[in-house]
Amino acid sequence: MNLPQTHARTEADRAVEVNLSINGSDVALALPARVTLSDALRDHLGLTGTHVGCEHGICGMCTVLVDGEAARACLLFAVQLDGAEITTVEGLGKPDQLHPLQESFGRHHGLQCGFCTPGFLMSSYDLLTHEPEVQREDLPTELSGVLCRCTGYRNIVDAVDEVAQAHRGALPGPANCGQRTLVGRTTATAATSAAVGAERTDEEELVERPQEIVLPAGDPTIHVDVTSQLTSAPDEVARVFGDVRLLARCLPGAELTDDLGADWYRGRARIALGPMRMAFNGIAHIEEQSDERIVMKGQGKDTGGGGAQARIVMTAAAADDGGTVLQAEADVFLTGRIAGFGRSLAGDVSRRMFQEFARAVDRAASGEEPTTDAQPPRAFSLLVATIVDRARQRLRRLTSRGESRR
């Protein structure tokens, strides 16, 4: 355990600064001293995987690792943890690469409602790393720091026992730790350290133009790779590629508001998804622009406190039929409430957006107005299209006659 820095007396109504490393990301917070770690994680950093049950140290829902040891996040004031390394359930595994404990909980049905699951995962991770030789008969006592009210203990013990036996002394570490931007309901800067204020600010604010847009390390929240066949000829598409304003109008919901010079632009994007309405104010930098290739980076802030950063590469190539093959590849990093939306559906929605974009480019290339619809992409139709798409894919797989996806 690291020795924390000393801290001068701070009055009850003032915020105390605290530096933490959370799942490998350095975070600087300013919080009232009475804010618990569990509230800091959930409300100020958007990490809602840590659940809160009793809030006085009985139920174990909020169990996280502090400097590698399990502790109850509701019994710790965040300001006490200056310099500490915190690991939450979000750091344990990735959606497509779960930790062995997560796999095992799934396999053994070690959960019903799932509310206690983050607590059990972190408690059992701590147990198996510190006491790798633990025997099955000791598990009920050793896991007694977390309560399950769905009577799921037998399956939980089965799940932990299987991992204990499979990984004696060699339990894989948390797989989803790395430098990334954490943003909760409060403001944060998008660079490597997120400075989060104690109070939320809902006002639209202009994103400052940075020296450079730095994408977070680690895997993107969404990776999109869409290839579309356009009927327009390559030289017509090149005309669109050469006109940033026209190109922006092809993007559903996007609006270019300011040309900052030197290939930097300011813009707005509105996206509506189901009950969610997001308005991004952002900034984009075109790093490379030629007739057949555009590379750009962008970052934006949602007025609700979320954030997005992306690197987009678009290439146009001549097709055999005289048309153009347009390929769009994007790495999108989401934070805040949209990140919690679910990677899979968010990915599908992004894919649909690029397909709409490709159609708009096709129209623009042939001299038409790129978007007939000046409204933001309507949530309902986007969602319906996404779901219809999925149903079709499933149907194709079922009939097993499907052509390989383009």
Next chain:
Amino acid sequence: MKAAPFAYVRPGTTADVVAELSRDGSKVIAGGQSLVPVLAMRLGRPTQLVDINAVPELRQLARDDGSLRVGATVRQRQLQREEIGAAVPLVRLALPWVGHREIRSRGTVCGSIAHADPSAELPAVAACLEATMVLTGGRGTRQVAAADFFTGALSTVIEPDELLSEVIFPVAKPGDGFGFGEFARRHGDFALAGVAVRVRTSGESVDARLTCFGVSDVPVSVDVSPHLRSALQMTGPQPSRADLVSALAEHTEEVAEDVVSTGGDSHASPAYRRRLISALAAREVSRAYVSARLSRPEERS
């Protein structure tokens, strides 16, 4: 379940801690595992918390001259894990009963003793071992014996501007043996009743000290040497543990009669607590005696 607002300070020296404690309404926080629930339920509303975790000297965990000195920010789990903790076997026996792993990661040994919950394990251990509490205040440092330290439920002789800076436990000698047991509705809960035992054997002499907790507002220590000696007269000096438990059970009921002074609550009546103490005392005095004999050099050969 959110604590009321409080001012916060994290000094870097014991002197600065003590200076901050002289402000009215100040309270020390180390691991916070007893204090934070109190604040969350707003049973306590200190105006200032003095976080002692940045004071390097309060982290010391060291052995000297037959004693183990445990600093104010030494975590319970640290004492459980580090080799040096084996010098005080009774603490090692008791720690697994303190809350859960998740609590012991942050909870401190000194904090539990300073909190002085009548049902807590570590105050009973300190009382049984006759540990020494080191209190640091503006007027200097004083040492208080465990017997004088606990004054009532959640009450000790610590003055508001004093810090329990360390606890000094005597290191076990050859011929010493220990026992610890408690009964709680669920593991990790505060005990309905529990016992800590130290037996000392040397040549032909046998001494036994029993400390009971959860049965009064402070840990209650009893010299049970006469009871152990008369049980050994029935069984002979090398009894099996089961035989010794039976022989001791004749006497422990009478001991339990005297130590239980708490009224009944929804969990247990005084009579039930007496039965628990009687059974736990017979079992743990017997365990302590057998392990005391095994710890003697001549018995090991």
